[in-house]
Amino acid sequence: MTDETFLDRLEQMPGAGELRAASYRLLGVAPGETVVDVGCGCGHAAGELIADGVKVIGIDSDPACVAVAQARIPGAMFHVARSDELPLADGSVDGYRAARLFHLLEEPMPTLAEAYRVLRPGGRAVLAGQDYGFLLVDSSDQDLTDVVLLGLESRSVAPRAARSFRDWLLDTGFHDPEVVVHNQVVTGHDVMVRQLELAADAAVERALITREDADGWLAEQTDRARRDRFLAVLPTLLVSATR
Structure with missing residues (x-):
């Protein structure tokens, strides 16, 4: 099950709002049109799109995230469903958005086939991920x-x-792809500390480094933060294409 608190933190990181806005620009939908947001998490994008007059259908496989999103955004429709089995009719949406989804999938092509199926001809898909x-x-x-x-x-x-x-x-049949890179620059160690700890722990678990190496590296990052020398850059690729 997804940690909805962690997803909330991700959406509040420096640059996260600008990243969501970049995905909306690539979608190019107008007020009154319908977007399906696959892997919608706790509904941050759904709320912003609805505020712009767009109709939103949020899809997530985690019931806890969907419950949070429904409570926050009563104006949107949400479903608990898999990304490769969308409860939507063929050609029923004007835009398809999926952010932070594909790094979780062992087999991406069924999900891409569903994106193609539910989009109307001329509709735009946007995939975003680190x-x-x-x-x-x-x-x-x-x-x-x-x-x-x-x-x-x-x-x-x-x-x-x-x-x-x-x-x-392109392999799914989309055309006119556009690739954009959005960089999140993080100088606040507190924003990243949990991810740094998870990374170091995983490296130890897989015998890539020793526990001593990991502890020393984490201590260095903490010291860099104390001296205002912490820096992380998180590039996200946004790729859009037309159905």
């Missing part, structure tokens, strides 16, 4: 940092899925 191979965390030992970030990658089913978005959309 490619964990591109994450940057500053450190005095960059080699060790790179290994720690491999530990973070190991926590996802498909940590580098985002680099394949364009190929997958």
Whole structure:
């Protein structure tokens, strides 16, 4: 089950609002049109789109997230469903949005086929996700940092899925793809500390580094924060294409 509190924190990170806004621009939907937000989480995007006059159908496989979203945004329709089995008719939506979804999927193509099915001809799909191979965390030992970030990658089913978005959309039958990279610059250690700890723990669990290495690396990041030297850059790929 997804941690809805963690999803809330992600949507409140520096730059998260700008990232959502970039996805809406790529969708290009007008007031009165309908968007399905797949992997909608706790409904941040749904609420913003509704405020702009867009009709929203939120889909998530986690009932807890859907319950939070329904309580927050009574003007939207939400369903508990899998991304590869959408409870929607063929050609029934004007826009399809999926953010932070594909790194969780072992097999992406059924989900892409559903996106193609539910979009009307001329509708736009937007996929957004971090490619964990591109994450940057500053450190005095960059080699060790790179290994720690491999530990973070190991926590996802498909940590580098985002680099394949364009190929997958074209292979599904979409056309006119557009690729945008959105960088979130994080200088607040408190925002990232839990992810850093999870990355270091995973690297130890997979015998990539020792516990001593992990503790030393985490201590260095804490010290960098104390001296206002913490820096992380989180690139997100947004890829849109037309049905």
